[in-house]
Amino acid sequence: MTVELVRSSAHDSDVLFAARVSTQGEKTLDAAAAGTEASDRDRGLINYLMRDRHGSPFEHNSMTFYVQAPIFVFREFMRHRIASYNEESGRYRQLQPVFYVPGPERRLVQVGKPGAYDFVEGTPEQTALAVAESKAAAEFAYAAYQRMLTAGIAREVARGVLPVSTYSSMYVTMNARSLMNFLSLRTKHPDSHFPSFPQREIELVAEQLESIWAELMPLTHAAFQAGGRVAP
Amino acid sequence: MTVELVRSSAHDSDVLFAARVSTQGEKTLDAAAAGTEASDRDRGLINYLMRDRHGSPFEHNSMTFYVQAPIFVFREFMRHRIASYNEESGRYRQLQPVFYVPGPERRLVQVGKPGAYDFVEGTPEQTALAVAESKAAAEFAYAAYQRMLTAGIAREVARGVLPVSTYSSMYVTMNARSLMNFLSLRTKHPDSHFPSFPQREIELVAEQLESIWAELMPLTHAAFQAGGRVAP
Amino acid sequence: MTVELVRSSAHDSDVLFAARVSTQGEKTLDAAAAGTEASDRDRGLINYLMRDRHGSPFEHNSMTFYVQAPIFVFREFMRHRIASYNEESGRYRQLQPVFYVPGPERRLVQVGKPGAYDFVEGTPEQTALAVAESKAAAEFAYAAYQRMLTAGIAREVARGVLPVSTYSSMYVTMNARSLMNFLSLRTKHPDSHFPSFPQREIELVAEQLESIWAELMPLTHAAFQAGGRVAP
Amino acid sequence: MTVELVRSSAHDSDVLFAARVSTQGEKTLDAAAAGTEASDRDRGLINYLMRDRHGSPFEHNSMTFYVQAPIFVFREFMRHRIASYNEESGRYRQLQPVFYVPGPERRLVQVGKPGAYDFVEGTPEQTALAVAESKAAAEFAYAAYQRMLTAGIAREVARGVLPVSTYSSMYVTMNARSLMNFLSLRTKHPDSHFPSFPQREIELVAEQLESIWAELMPLTHAAFQAGGRVAP
Numbered sequence: 001m002t003v004e005l006v007r008s009s010a011h012d013s014d015v016l017f018a019a020r021v022s023t024q025g026e027k028t029l030d031a032a033a034a035g036t037e038a039s040d041r042d043r044g045l046i047n048y049l050m051r052d053r054h055g056s057p058f059e060h061n062s063m064t065f066y067v068q069a070p071i072f073v074f075r076e077f078m079r080h081r082i083a084s085y086n087e088e089s090g091r092y093r094q095l096q097p098v099f100y101v102p103g104p105e106r107r108l109v110q111v112g113k114p115g116a117y118d119f120v121e122g123t124p125e126q127t128a129l130a131v132a133e134s135k136a137a138a139e140f141a142y143a144a145y146q147r148m149l150t151a152g153i154a155r156e157v158a159r160g161v162l163p164v165s166t167y168s169s170m171y172v173t174m175n176a177r178s179l180m181n182f183l184s185l186r187t188k189h190p191d192s193h194f195p196s197f198p199q200r201e202i203e204l205v206a207e208q209l210e211s212i213w214a215e216l217m218p219l220t221h222a223a224f225q226a227g228g229r230v231a232p
Numbered sequence: 233m234t235v236e237l238v239r240s241s242a243h244d245s246d247v248l249f250a251a252r253v254s255t256q257g258e259k260t261l262d263a264a265a266a267g268t269e270a271s272d273r274d275r276g277l278i279n280y281l282m283r284d285r286h287g288s289p290f291e292h293n294s295m296t297f298y299v300q301a302p303i304f305v306f307r308e309f310m311r312h313r314i315a316s317y318n319e320e321s322g323r324y325r326q327l328q329p330v331f332y333v334p335g336p337e338r339r340l341v342q343v344g345k346p347g348a349y350d351f352v353e354g355t356p357e358q359t360a361l362a363v364a365e366s367k368a369a370a371e372f373a374y375a376a377y378q379r380m381l382t383a384g385i386a387r388e389v390a391r392g393v394l395p396v397s398t399y400s401s402m403y404v405t406m407n408a409r410s411l412m413n414f415l416s417l418r419t420k421h422p423d424s425h426f427p428s429f430p431q432r433e434i435e436l437v438a439e440q441l442e443s444i445w446a447e448l449m450p451l452t453h454a455a456f457q458a459g460g461r462v463a464p
Numbered sequence: 465m466t467v468e469l470v471r472s473s474a475h476d477s478d479v480l481f482a483a484r485v486s487t488q489g490e491k492t493l494d495a496a497a498a499g500t501e502a503s504d505r506d507r508g509l510i511n512y513l514m515r516d517r518h519g520s521p522f523e524h525n526s527m528t529f530y531v532q533a534p535i536f537v538f539r540e541f542m543r544h545r546i547a548s549y550n551e552e553s554g555r556y557r558q559l560q561p562v563f564y565v566p567g568p569e570r571r572l573v574q575v576g577k578p579g580a581y582d583f584v585e586g587t588p589e590q591t592a593l594a595v596a597e598s599k600a601a602a603e604f605a606y607a608a609y610q611r612m613l614t615a616g617i618a619r620e621v622a623r624g625v626l627p628v629s630t631y632s633s634m635y636v637t638m639n640a641r642s643l644m645n646f647l648s649l650r651t652k653h654p655d656s657h658f659p660s661f662p663q664r665e666i667e668l669v670a671e672q673l674e675s676i677w678a679e680l681m682p683l684t685h686a687a688f689q690a691g692g693r694v695a696p
Numbered sequence: 697m698t699v700e701l702v703r704s705s706a707h708d709s710d711v712l713f714a715a716r717v718s719t720q721g722e723k724t725l726d727a728a729a730a731g732t733e734a735s736d737r738d739r740g741l742i743n744y745l746m747r748d749r750h751g752s753p754f755e756h757n758s759m760t761f762y763v764q765a766p767i768f769v770f771r772e773f774m775r776h777r778i779a780s781y782n783e784e785s786g787r788y789r790q791l792q793p794v795f796y797v798p799g800p801e802r803r804l805v806q807v808g809k810p811g812a813y814d815f816v817e818g819t820p821e822q823t824a825l826a827v828a829e830s831k832a833a834a835e836f837a838y839a840a841y842q843r844m845l846t847a848g849i850a851r852e853v854a855r856g857v858l859p860v861s862t863y864s865s866m867y868v869t870m871n872a873r874s875l876m877n878f879l880s881l882r883t884k885h886p887d888s889h890f891p892s893f894p895q896r897e898i899e900l901v902a903e904q905l906e907s908i909w910a911e912l913m914p915l916t917h918a919a920f921q922a923g924g925r926v927a928p
Contacts, residue, residue, distance in 0.1 A: 025784035059780035062758030084755035088721035137393035160397035257552035291548035294526030316523035625833035
């Protein structure tokens with residue numbers, strides 16, 4: 001999984017100026033504001049907005065990420081409707097033979113009931129099987145894909161054989177409010193107020209998004225964390 | 233591809249009452265209204281709303297469909313953010329061995345440039361190859377999937393090998409305005425004002441959605457068609 | 465404030481069938497289902513979805529309301545972007561002289577700090593003043609409006625003088641998930657998990673919406689209430 | 697009407713990199729890209745995306761504006777649900793006595809039928825009346841507002857008397873795709889493919905938004921204009 005920040009206009013001060021228009025009705029941002037040290041009053045305002053679920057001040061910012069992940073991760077990602085997506089297209093280009101294969105750290109065995117699953121380590125045999133089967137199926141599929149392309153069959157038809165473990169790439173643009181909603185559902189964090197049971201692979205993407213965002217908007221991130229990771 | 237209407241509250245009269253609140257400011261719908269014959273004035277109003285892109289009156293209705301289609305179709309479908317989706321989950325259940333294989337009527341060969349592709353019939357050899365490869369890859373993948381499940385590996389890991397041709401099922405709920413937007417992009421219709429180049433498989437789903445909708449809201453559908461299939 | 469249900473397709477069973485496609489992958493709704501007694505299993509599933517914030521199953525339903533309320537209430541209402549609106553237009557028709565005047569039960573005096581305001585009863589003098597000033601300003605404004613219309617000035621210009629207390633009317637269509645979000649922010653309920661400080665006039669509208677919805681989807685409403693009135 | 701750009705991350709190159717991920721599947725943006733001269737190929741790609749309604753590449757950018765305008769303009773503006781808003785609040789602060797009064801260039805008289813209105817100049821008497829009535833009503837209302845505040849009545853109650861011509865201020869954040877949709881509906885432009893009949897006051901805001909955007913994204917703006925001002 002790769003996550004890179006491509007573009008951003010996202011600062012804690014964006015939250016502050018948007019919130020202050022409610023109470024002051026004037027433009028409170030000056031040119032220097034983005035770079036200045038946050039005051040305790042700033043911190044307090046962001047914490048208050050988060051706690052009382054004043055969500056809209058967290059929307060006046062934007063982050064564009066470039067993400068590489070398997071199709072099954074993108075399938076979950078794109079269920080989040082408050083974001084902008086552009087993905088590599090199997091209709092317009094030949095997809096590359098890069099596939100997700102569970103690594104040795106992937107907990108392979110599921111225990112528990114729906115809504116309360118947990119995952120535990122597989123035996124060495126299970127791990128070896130998962131790796132071998134994943135690789136073999138990907139290779140078989142890609143060979144079939146190539147034979148069809150060579151025979152002149154359209155890419156959009158031939159791609160049907162490719163597994164959902166095939167890596168794809170996309171640009172995604174979100175604001176901090178959308179991202180907090182995404183993180184609250186796609187990370188399983190001890191400090192979360194609400195339970196969530198994300199698949200580990202999308203959580204790996206979410207963790208990278210979060211760490212980039214936390215650098216851009218440290219006060220907002222701290223308030224999100226302190227408030228139980230509930231999106232406002 | 234299967235499309236069934238599950239629930240709906242969608243009548244041409246819903247468009248009329250919503251539009252008339254603008255000009256009359258009162259509730260114009262009475263109990264009998266849904267069943268009455270449309271007048272020429274009703275027809276005229278719907279045509280006018282469509283032509284002048286008054287979109288909101290087309291939103292006060294709802295249709296829920298049950299759709300069965302391959303994952304690669306759902307991937308395109310779910311890029312439409314103005315709809316509600318619930319899909320069968322490969323995390324919660326074992327997926328069934330049902331796969332899309334291009335039929336004899338599928339035009340397999342792509343000619344032309346990006347943005348102006350056309351598809352022509354394959355030779356008998358190409359058709360035979362597409363069918364054989366699609367089937368073989370699906371069978372290989374499903375056998376790998378089953379071996380992993382049998383060995384106790386979690387469903388969410390094992391499913392990675394399954395091809396994007398695997399059939400899935402979902403409920404989708406949309407209103408007429410969203411559906412018109414979907415149809416304008418996912419059908420290639422001679423009367424369309426704007427060009428569109430949908431993949432044939434999603435167009436097959438779109439055509440079924442359209443024919444169900446046209447029965448529920450015939451005046452609205454006629455106005456959409458007459459207006460060049462432009463969503464208001 | 466008037467709230468009437470105009471159209472709906474909204475049953476607890478709509479939540480159930482949408483949720484069950486995830487785990488069963490098939491259409492579980494039959495014709496009779498909407499009318500059958502809910503089982504304990506049904507209740508349990510709805511509670512589980514609410515608690516674990518599986519929000520999408522609550523979207524496959526639709527309710528259209530006709531609402532009459534002052535413009536300042538509609539201004540707050542329309543900040544909720546996940547709904548469909550059609551409102552009476554001051555460009556297309558002459559607005560009627562109906563205005564909101566605070567009634568005797570309206571607590572007129574605000575005490576406390578931002579984010580923790582409370583309202584207490586006004587003195588008889590304050591109440592009399594609020595009523596008298598509200599009426600006088602409305603009458604003055606409407607007379608000016610009429611003089612401009614009589615003089616041939618366009619409605620869209622003349623309406624500028626009308627106060628935000630002027631009553632308007634609209635149709636609004638929402639699904640249960642959107643409505644829960646609206647209710648969590650626009651009612652101040654002792655059982656709410658999160659604080660909210662709605663203006664009393666929009667809360668009066670929200671309470672009527674809630675009571676209509678609770679009759680249509682009693683299990684969903686009970687789960688919302690039991691879960692601290694947090695929208696999933 | 698005041699419109700100022702507060703923040704932006706919006707360049708033609710943002711459209712290009714997002715579009716190229718479809719066909720190249722890799723990150724094509726390098727650090728220098730935002731500043732480089734656009735090639736004919738870049739121009740051609742943007743025109744093609746606009747014409748064939750590939751809308752999503754126009755979403756990976758963001759513009760935040762500070763807008764001052766009367767409440768009746770904000771009422772129309774906020775019907776556009778694909779934007780982020782924070783507005784000055786009459787609950788949290790005392791509103792200022794600044795009101796919209798039609799200027800001498802405002803065409804005051806409406807001729808024609810619904811959907812095909814036109815506006816012509818008023819007589820000197822009509823103009824004088826519109827100005828006088830607008831001012832008098834605003835002054836009367838603001839005096840009532842102040843008397844209520846002085847008597848200790850809550851701001852949220854007292855504001856009911858203020859006219860919809862009262863100036864308010866807000867921050868609004870949009871991307872280029874949303875803005876194009878807004879402009880296609882809120883400007884009446886000779887080159888527009890579709891008719892639109894915006895109220896002149898919101899059009900004045902729209903024109904300022906457009907001119908700021910045209911400087912930020914000149915190729916995209918030119919393609920929008922050349923394509924009949926149809927949002928992709």
